[in-house]
Amino acid sequence: MALAVVRDLREFRDPVSAEELEQFETDVLAGFVLARASAGLADGTIRGDVGHLDQMRAWFGRPLWELEPADADMYFGKVLRGSPSGTRLARAQALTTYFLFLELRHKVEIHQVTGRVVECPIDEMNRPRGSKDAALRIPPTEPEVKALFTGWGGELATCRKFAPTARNYTAAKLMSQVGLRVSEACKLDLADIKWDLGRFGKLHVRHGKGARGSGPRERMVPLINGADRTLRWFIEDVWGQYDDDHTRPGAPLFPSERKNTDGSSRRVGDDALRNGLAAAAKTHLPGWADKLTPHVLRHFCASGLYLGGLDLLAIQEVLGHSWIATTMRYIHVQQTRVEDAWVAGMERAAKRLEGLA
Numbered sequence: 001m002a003l004a005v006v007r008d009l010r011e012f013r014d015p016v017s018a019e020e021l022e023q024f025e026t027d028v029l030a031g032f033v034l035a036r037a038s039a040g041l042a043d044g045t046i047r048g049d050v051g052h053l054d055q056m057r058a059w060f061g062r063p064l065w066e067l068e069p070a071d072a073d074m075y076f077g078k079v080l081r082g083s084p085s086g087t088r089l090a091r092a093q094a095l096t097t098y099f100l101f102l103e104l105r106h107k108v109e110i111h112q113v114t115g116r117v118v119e120c121p122i123d124e125m126n127r128p129r130g131s132k133d134a135a136l137r138i139p140p141t142e143p144e145v146k147a148l149f150t151g152w153g154g155e156l157a158t159c160r161k162f163a164p165t166a167r168n169y170t171a172a173k174l175m176s177q178v179g180l181r182v183s184e185a186c187k188l189d190l191a192d193i194k195w196d197l198g199r200f201g202k203l204h205v206r207h208g209k210g211a212r213g214s215g216p217r218e219r220m221v222p223l224i225n226g227a228d229r230t231l232r233w234f235i236e237d238v239w240g241q242y243d244d245d246h247t248r249p250g251a252p253l254f255p256s257e258r259k260n261t262d263g264s265s266r267r268v269g270d271d272a273l274r275n276g277l278a279a280a281a282k283t284h285l286p287g288w289a290d291k292l293t294p295h296v297l298r299h300f301c302a303s304g305l306y307l308g309g310l311d312l313l314a315i316q317e318v319l320g321h322s323w324i325a326t327t328m329r330y331i332h333v334q335q336t337r338v339e340d341a342w343v344a345g346m347e348r349a350a351k352r353l354e355g356l357a
Contacts, residue, residue, distance in 0.1 A: 168276025
């Protein structure tokens with residue numbers, strides 16, 4: 001029986017022109033973007049992956065499908081050696097996903113055009129190690145947060161710009177009361193307040209964070225923990241000072257001082273809310289050594305609800321977490337499981353000693 005001739009897939013091929021190769025590379029990347037969008041990933045997630053690929057492409061100077069394991073060793077072992085582990089992990093994941101796309105969709109075509117066999121340069125030997133777990137955040141205590149908002153509220157009577165200061169105050173207080181993300185607060189409409197739902201009213205959060213880049217995830221947030229009173233005060237005493245039509249579809253809950261071309265108010269940006277909170281913390285909470293951010297207030301909310309007796313599933317629903325494990329990372333600083341077990345063990349030991357006496 002004759003043996004079949006096996007062709008070496010790495011054999012040399014006539015090269016295409018530089019212009020054709022550049023156009024082919026652009027088309028492949030465009031196909032990658034479309035495929036990820038088809039998978040349901042959010043635009044921000046796709047932009048992040050493409051940004052990682054662009055940075056690696058700029059460093060390498062050639063199409064990424066020419067990367068070899070030695071190139072990946074050099075890039076992650078030297079160029080990104082001092083970068084945060086999250087950056088290295090995200091870039092490696094983007095590269096791995098891109099090569100998976102190349103192997104599934106363009107392996108034969110790339111070989112025909114360039115004579116190369118697509119093979120991911122990230123392997124078990126050079127894959128960046130680390131964890132994407134968020135850093136431990138210990139929120140301020142309840143007296144500290146109360147002091148912050150008491151001082152901030154007192155400032156409203158004498159501040160130079162009442163409406164923007166009151167807006168920043170209200171948004172931050174909502175973050176501490178019901179755990180809104182700053183991005184969610186910026187995208188709320190006036191019509192998203194549903195006063196007739198539930199016992200206290202609810203907020204329709206239409207642009208919540210989806211799991212694993214899956215896009216916006218809606219949820220209804222009950223106005224518990226005093227959030228209903230906070231919002232009523234803002235709408236009745238502050239919102240009208242922005243000189244916008246409250247019946248206009250899409251009127252923002254938290255307007256900006258800037259106007260659209262038709263005279264309606266724009267939405268506030270997250271930088272304005274972050275800067276407002278940072279300035280208030282510097283003035284009214286000088287003893288707080290760490291940086292007070294909207295996300296820290298979200299952790300404070302979770303801890304406060306937990307200490308107030310709310311169960312984990314309810315807190316998960318309020319915060320909009322996809323996984324209960326994420327919620328547990330928000331409240332674990334307040335958990336006393338280890339201390340309770342230690343106290344119970346000491347009591348058992350004391351009873352045993354009493355029996356020996």
